[in-house]
């Protein structure tokens with residue numbers, strides 16, 4: 001088994017107290033991965049990982065990040081509120097949002113967060129709302145396609161984010177006039193990259209841009225933020241990204257591009273979400289129905305409202321049948337949820353051991369962008385989140401929704417109240 005695995009006995013014990021479906025996160029795995037990330041970038045004295053809150057917005061998991069001296073990357077008012085509640089403040093918060101409402105800018109400014117502007121027009125808006133802080137960041141979009149070793153990784157020219165190159169130079173000059181003294185540049189140009197080349201290629205572009213911006217505007221470049229995008233091996237044949245090698249390769253580019261320019265004090269930041277938690281979380285559901293028509297279907301007590309990635313992106317997630325990990329995968333199933341949408345399928349034509357009703361079905365690598373994307377379509381309720389602690393105990397870190405939660409925004413006779 002790769003990464004996070006919980007024995008059938010343990011799952012059965014947990015499910016007695018907390019009925020399925022639930023998300024289960026592995027504290028030990030998360031902490032070990034955090035240490036690897038820190039080691040990978042330890043060569044940069046100002047390095048900080050700002051965990052992307054949107055990936056898994058649970059305060060108990062944010063506490064782990066805080067414990068490891070990580071920061072948080074927020075993109076909305078409520079993510080800022082969550083981070084504030086956990087005790088993040090000032091430069092521990094990066095605010096990388098887009099189409100940002102006034103209220104969000106004001107609150108980020110009040111917390112002293114480092115504001116990462118998504119657009120040239122936001123300079124005037126921020127200035128009007130709260131003034132330009134001494135430290136400010138701008139998000140860059142180079143346009144065109146993003147290529148690493150001749151393969152197209154993504155298409156920034158089609159993405160809504162960031163300043164064009166010209167806008168960035170003009171923006172830095174305007175921000176200087178308005179009082180900014182220390183600058184950051186940020187870009188997120190490819191998502192879920194599984195090779196080791198994404199960060200080094202992006203770093204070379206951003207470091208060179210930092211040099212050009214410094215030369216042309218005289219601005220002090222305080223940091224370069226490589227944002228998120230480091231992927232995880234969802235498919236069994238994929239290899240995990242090697243963060244230590246990635247760190248080394250970024251170091252080499254830093255020495256080649258920034259150090260000769262006398263810019264060896266530039267801090268390196270990252271905003272990984274997926275890489276930090278996805279492999280250390282799983283969705284545990286129970287097989288509750290089976291049907292035999294033109295195909296063999298197994299129906300779960302979880303659905304796309306609990307995990308949207310397969311329905312939304314056609315994403316692959318490894319599926320195992322708890323307690324049957326060593327049995328031959330000699331049955332072909334579609335593993336489905338109960339939404340009235342035919343894309344509500346966690347796995348299609350998947351070879352698995354024979355499944356019996358009541359078996360626990362584990363959907364792996366769902367620790368990030370899993371529960372967070374949950375919704376209530378078809379009146380389905382979001383599941384609980386549990387943390388498997390290092391001492392083997394289990395902590396309920398978010399209870400499951402009840403019908404009263406679903407009806408909470410309605411004031412109507414006969415409906416349950418919270």
Ligand SMILES: *Cc1c(COP(=O)(O)O)cnc(C)c1O
Pocket residue numbers: 052054055073075096097188191192227228229230271272273274275368
């Ligand atoms: C989503 C997002 C991240 C995290 O992305 P991952 O793919 O989870 O690493 C980081 N920064 C910004 C601005 C984002 O929108």
